Amino acid sequence: MFDRLLAPFRRASASAPAGRTGDSPSARPEAPADGTGAAGAPAAAVEPRTVAPDRLAEAFAEAHGAPPAGVWHAPGRVNLMGEHTDYNDGLVLPMALPWGVMLALTPTDDGAVEVRSAQRPGEDVRFTTADLDARSPVTGWASYVAGVFWAAREAGHLPPGAGARIVLDSDLPIGAALSSSAALECAVLLALADAHGLDLAADRPAMAAIARRAENAYVGAPTGILDQSASLRCTEGHALFLDCRTGLGGNVPFGLKESGLRLLIMDTKVEHQLKDSTSGYAVRRDECERAAAALGVPALRDVEDLNTALPRLDDPVLADRVRHVVTEIHRVNAAVGLMRAGAVGDIGALFTASHLSMRDQFEISTPELDLAVETAVAAGARGARMTGGGFGGSAIALVPDDRLAEVERAVADAFAARGWTLPDQRVALPSPGARRLR
Numbered sequence: 001m002f003d004r005l006l007a008p009f010r011r012a013s014a015s016a017p018a019g020r021t022g023d024s025p026s027a028r029p030e031a032p033a034d035g036t037g038a039a040g041a042p043a044a045a046v047e048p049r050t051v052a053p054d055r056l057a058e059a060f061a062e063a064h065g066a067p068p069a070g071v072w073h074a075p076g077r078v079n080l081m082g083e084h085t086d087y088n089d090g091l092v093l094p095m096a097l098p099w100g101v102m103l104a105l106t107p108t109d110d111g112a113v114e115v116r117s118a119q120r121p122g123e124d125v126r127f128t129t130a131d132l133d134a135r136s137p138v139t140g141w142a143s144y145v146a147g148v149f150w151a152a153r154e155a156g157h158l159p160p161g162a163g164a165r166i167v168l169d170s171d172l173p174i175g176a177a178l179s180s181s182a183a184l185e186c187a188v189l190l191a192l193a194d195a196h197g198l199d200l201a202a203d204r205p206a207m208a209a210i211a212r213r214a215e216n217a218y219v220g221a222p223t224g225i226l227d228q229s230a231s232l233r234c235t236e237g238h239a240l241f242l243d244c245r246t247g248l249g250g251n252v253p254f255g256l257k258e259s260g261l262r263l264l265i266m267d268t269k270v271e272h273q274l275k276d277s278t279s280g281y282a283v284r285r286d287e288c289e290r291a292a293a294a295l296g297v298p299a300l301r302d303v304e305d306l307n308t309a310l311p312r313l314d315d316p317v318l319a320d321r322v323r324h325v326v327t328e329i330h331r332v333n334a335a336v337g338l339m340r341a342g343a344v345g346d347i348g349a350l351f352t353a354s355h356l357s358m359r360d361q362f363e364i365s366t367p368e369l370d371l372a373v374e375t376a377v378a379a380g381a382r383g384a385r386m387t388g389g390g391f392g393g394s395a396i397a398l399v400p401d402d403r404l405a406e407v408e409r410a411v412a413d414a415f416a417a418r419g420w421t422l423p424d425q426r427v428a429l430p431s432p433g434a435r436r437l438r
């Protein structure tokens, strides 16, 4: 069943020909097995097939002998502006993707949790909620699931004995900086809250905080609140304008279609990961905290004037980090202003300015992300930037309808000319946040 569900979306094995030559051991496997984006061929903006809820329910029934209580979906995201601003108490502007994690669940009252994933055939995971412990966590992919049960229990929301049978599937690439882990956490939490009738189900900001705690304290990734908020709080056709200090947020219309524009997502297939405390992500976080301490402010959000703040920092690297965070927060406000004014195309220039800031001041870009951005802009995009945590993953470009094919082709050609794995290119509209499907 899972093979049938996922066949059009599975990537070829890592030994497939035409992978990245040489320089990047972390490059992910080559193009999807259906041949879209195969090396040397012109890229196509493929809307990947989404997983069908009825078929996931069938897979659940096959595994457990009865249909699930329900099926839920939580999306991945791209962040349009405001990178590495969330843990600096700043502003962010994500939109939900049409792709994400779909999950069939039936609640149980024996505290046992059983999880199957279409991505991990034969690796079913079982645990009991009473045994969960952040000091000796369930490891691997299932840690995101166990972490949610743990965090919900720690926050006092999970009644003793609340367990679940879960079957899940995903059409989000892993390691592409499109928030596959947050989508998993949020799908589990929403389904759990709904199926067990928890009050939490009506409080999306509180759910985002619990899902983030699962990732920070259980999985051990020192991330901010961006991804979980995007998955749970975005609405269709909109971007979420979120103040990460107060948790207050609202959805702003993101009229791509009306403006004759497409949002192109270019997954460079260089895997980014945030998990360990020595990762580039954790180092940036630490640098920001040190800079805020040196400047005597609670968070970099509170730096008002770069001209007076920067000369007070002895370390030029910290000064660069501060410049990025402060200007990036202003770019979020500017982007929201342009969206509200219906001038969506003008956000493109902000995209490109943001990318340069991430490349030069925050130093989280890669040669692949830079190439995708530069090529897209040169081929007619209104602007482009890397999105998410950086050090690999995806870039986004704002492209006029009539330039889309040209931009995609130019990006594919530029990667092919370097002998690099071709990016996976997709267009996406702002999609609904996490929800129950049946």
Ligand code: GLA
Pocket: 079, 082, 083, 084, 085, 086, 087, 223, 224, 225, 226, 227, 274, 388, 389, 390
């Ligand atoms: C990752 C983290 C987020 C955020 C972004 C960068 O996606 O999970 O919390 O910090 O990187 O904006």
